[in-house]
Amino acid sequence: MAYTTITTAAEDNILTITLNRPDRMNAFNGEMMYDLIAAFDEADSRDDVRAVIVTGAGKAFCAGADLGAGGATFDRNARKDREPIPEVDGKPDLSHQAARDGGGRVTLRIFQCLKPVIGAINGAAVGIGVTMQLPMDVRLCSENARFGFVFSRRGIVPEAASSWFLPRLVGISQALDWCYSGRVFPAAEAKAGGLVKEIYPADELLPAARKLALEYAEGAPVSLALTRHMMWRMLGADHPMEAHKVDSRGIFHRGKSDDVKEGVTSFLEKRPAKFTGKVSADMPEYFPWWDEPQYR
Numbered sequence: 586m587a588y589t590t591i592t593t594a595a596e597d598n599i600l601t602i603t604l605n606r607p608d609r610m611n612a613f614n615g616e617m618m619y620d621l622i623a624a625f626d627e628a629d630s631r632d633d634v635r636a637v638i639v640t641g642a643g644k645a646f647c648a649g650a651d652l653g654a655g656g657a658t659f660d661r662n663a664r665k666d667r668e669p670i671p672e673v674d675g676k677p678d679l680s681h682q683a684a685r686d687g688g689g690r691v692t693l694r695i696f697q698c699l700k701p702v703i704g705a706i707n708g709a710a711v712g713i714g715v716t717m718q719l720p721m722d723v724r725l726c727s728e729n730a731r732f733g734f735v736f737s738r739r740g741i742v743p744e745a746a747s748s749w750f751l752p753r754l755v756g757i758s759q760a761l762d763w764c765y766s767g768r769v770f771p772a773a774e775a776k777a778g779g780l781v782k783e784i785y786p787a788d789e790l791l792p793a794a795r796k797l798a799l800e801y802a803e804g805a806p807v808s809l810a811l812t813r814h815m816m817w818r819m820l821g822a823d824h825p826m827e828a829h830k831v832d833s834r835g836i837f838h839r840g841k842s843d844d845v846k847e848g849v850t851s852f853l854e855k856r857p858a859k860f861t862g863k864v865s866a867d868m869p870e871y872f873p874w875w876d877e878p879q880y881r
C-alpha cells in the first residue's frame with residue numbers, strides 16, 4: 586500500500602503504523618486522515634496482523650492539525666486538503682460525509698478496528714494528536730512525551746468524538762480540567778490522570794510496546810476482536826443485562842469453534858496454542874457492529 590504521510594511495517598504478527606511527517610512534527614492533514622483510515626483497513630484485512638502499534642517518527646507523536654496547511658483557519662471549505670462540504674438550498678449539508686471532522690473519521694476507524702491497538706507516544710501529542718489516541722486500547726509513552734487538549738486555546742472544541750472517549754477513560758473532572766485549561770502537560774500527569782499506562786525512557790518505548798503487542802497477539806484473533814468490541818461498546822450500555830446478552834452471544838458463537846478446542850487442548854498438552862480462527866460470515870448476525878462501513 587502506498588502511503589505518503591505514514592509508513593506501515595508488519596513483523597511477527599504486529600503492524601506498526603508510524604506517523605511520518607517528522608519535519609512538521611507529524612502534524613495532521615487531509616492526506617494523513619485518508620492514509621490512517623487505509624492503514625487500519627490494512628490491519629483489519631491481513632490475517633498475519635494480530636495487533637497494531639501506532640507511533641510517530643522523529644521527536645513528536647503528532648502536533649495536531651497542521652496549522653500551516655490551510656492558513657490560520659479551521660474553516661473546512663477554505664482548506665485545499667479536504668473535499669468541500671456541499672450545499673443544499675444555500676446551506677451546508679451537515680449530513681454529508683465531508684461535513685465530518687477528519688480527525689473524528691480517523692478516531693472512529695480506530696474504534697472500529699478488530700485488532701488490539703497500542704499507542705506508543707514518543708513525544709508531543711496535541712489536539713488531534715492526542716484525541717486520535719483515545720480509541721487505542723492502551724497508551725505507553727516516552728519520558729519526553731507531552732499531551733495537550735488545546736482546543737479552547739485555538740477557539741474550537743474538543744473533536745474526534747473525544748467528548749465520548751475522554752470522560753470514559755479518565756473521568757469527567759479530569760477531562761474538563763485538561764480541556765478547559767488547554768495546558769500542555771507532561772507524561773507524569775498523563776499517567777497520574779489515567780491516560781497513559783506506563784512511561785519509558787525514549788529508547789525503551791517501542792520495545793515495550795512490541796512486548797505488549799506480542800503478548801496480546803498470542804490470543805485467539807476472533808476472541809480478541811470480540812473482546813475489544815464488547816468492552817468498548819458496553820461503555821455505552823445502560824444496564825449490565827445488555828452486556829450479559831452480548832457476552833452470551835459471544836460464548837455461543839465461539840463455543841463450537843476450533844479455537845476453543847485448540848485453547849483447551851494446548852493447555853492440557855502444556856504447549857503454546859496455535860489459533861487459526863477466522864472471521865465467519867455470520868458475525869454481523871451475532872454482533873451488529875461487526876460490519877460498519879458508515880464509520881469510514
Ligand SMILES: CC(C)(COP(=O)(O)OP(=O)(O)OC[C@H]1O[C@@H](n2cnc3c(N)ncnc32)[C@H](O)[C@@H]1OP(=O)(O)O)[C@@H](O)C(=O)NCCC(=O)NCCSC(=O)/C=C1/CC=CC=CO1
Pocket residue numbers: 609610612647648649650651652653659686687688709710711712713714731733735736739741744769
Ligand atoms: C507542544 C507543541 C506541539 C510542541 O512544542 P515545542 O516542542 O516547544 O515546539 P515548537 O517550538 O512550539 O514547534 C516547533 C515548530 O513546529 C511548528 N508547529 C508546531 N505545531 C504545529 C502545527 N500543529 N502545525 C504547524 N506547525 C506546527 C512550530 O510553529 C515551530 O515552527 P518554527 O520552528 O518554524 O517556529 C507546540 O508546538 C504546540 O503547541 N503546537 C500547536 C499545536 C496545535 O495547536 N495544534 C492544533 C490543535 S487543534 C487540532 O488538532 C484539531 C482540529 C480539529 C478539527 C478540525 C480541524 C483541525 O484541527
